[in-house]
Amino acid sequence: MSKNGTTSTITVTGRRAEALMSMTPAQRVLAIRKMTGKSKRTVKRTRRTKRIKLADVRHDSRDIRNHFTKTLTDHGASGTCIGNCTRVLTKILLGSTSKDLRRILHVGSDGSVRDKLGRTPLAMIQLAESLASDKIEFESRLGDEACLDAVETIARNLKSAVDVIRVTPSNQEN
Numbered sequence: 001m002s003k004n005g006t007t008s009t010i011t012v013t014g015r016r017a018e019a020l021m022s023m024t025p026a027q028r029v030l031a032i033r034k035m036t037g038k039s040k041r042t043v044k045r046t047r048r049t050k051r052i053k054l055a056d057v058r059h060d061s062r063d064i065r066n067h068f069t070k071t072l073t074d075h076g077a078s079g080t081c082i083g084n085c086t087r088v089l090t091k092i093l094l095g096s097t098s099k100d101l102r103r104i105l106h107v108g109s110d111g112s113v114r115d116k117l118g119r120t121p122l123a124m125i126q127l128a129e130s131l132a133s134d135k136i137e138f139e140s141r142l143g144d145e146a147c148l149d150a151v152e153t154i155a156r157n158l159k160s161a162v163d164v165i166r167v168t169p170s171n172q173e174n
Contacts, residue, residue, distance in 0.1 A: 061114050061126050068129035072147050075136050081144035085132070085151040092155040093124045093162075128158050 023031060072082050090098050098113060105116040114122060132154040135141070141150050 057119070057122065058114060061122055064126045064129050065114075068133050071133040071136055075140075075147055076142045077144055077147040081148055084144075084148055088148065088152050089125060089128050089132075089155050092152070092159050093128060094121055124158065124162060128155050131158065 019031070069082055072085060077085070087097060090096065090101065094101065096104065101107070101113050101116075102109075102111075105113060107113050107116055114125070117125070128151075132151045135150045135154055136147055139150065141147050
């Protein structure tokens with residue numbers, strides 16, 4: 001067990017890991033407590049800390065999204081173009097449309113897909129929106145076509161970069 005600030009990380013493998021995965025969250029807390037000798041309060045606090053950190057990440061994601069849409073609006077992009085930019089980012093980076101992601105991630109019509117995305121996909125979307133905002137501002141892009149072109153360029157370049165560094169069985173040997 002190693003300490004990372006206020007939280008602890010435990011590595012469990014083999015039969016114990018399988019047993020933990022089959023338990024309910026409450027049972028898991030008790031089992032971890034027995035393995036580590038920690039109090040129930042400490043185990044719950046650790047889970048709460050992780051949820052708070054994830055909520056902060058999602059909040060930052062919304063701020064970046066708001067800046068992105070404001071940049072598009074300031075540079076003459078219509079509401080339709082903003083929707084198209086979002087579709088392009090989602091399709092290129094995540095391989096699905098937002099509508100498909102809603103279905104896959106079980107998000108209702110009033111829910112947020114960002115709240116259900118994992119860390120890596122969310123970070124990719126955040127980075128793409130931030131870089132696209134910078135590109136549009138730096139190059140003084142104006143209008144729907146120019147903004148959409150900038151977003152598509154950023155999305156394709158980012159996807160290529162992520163594909164190169166992502167660990168897969170084919171590039172793991174290198």
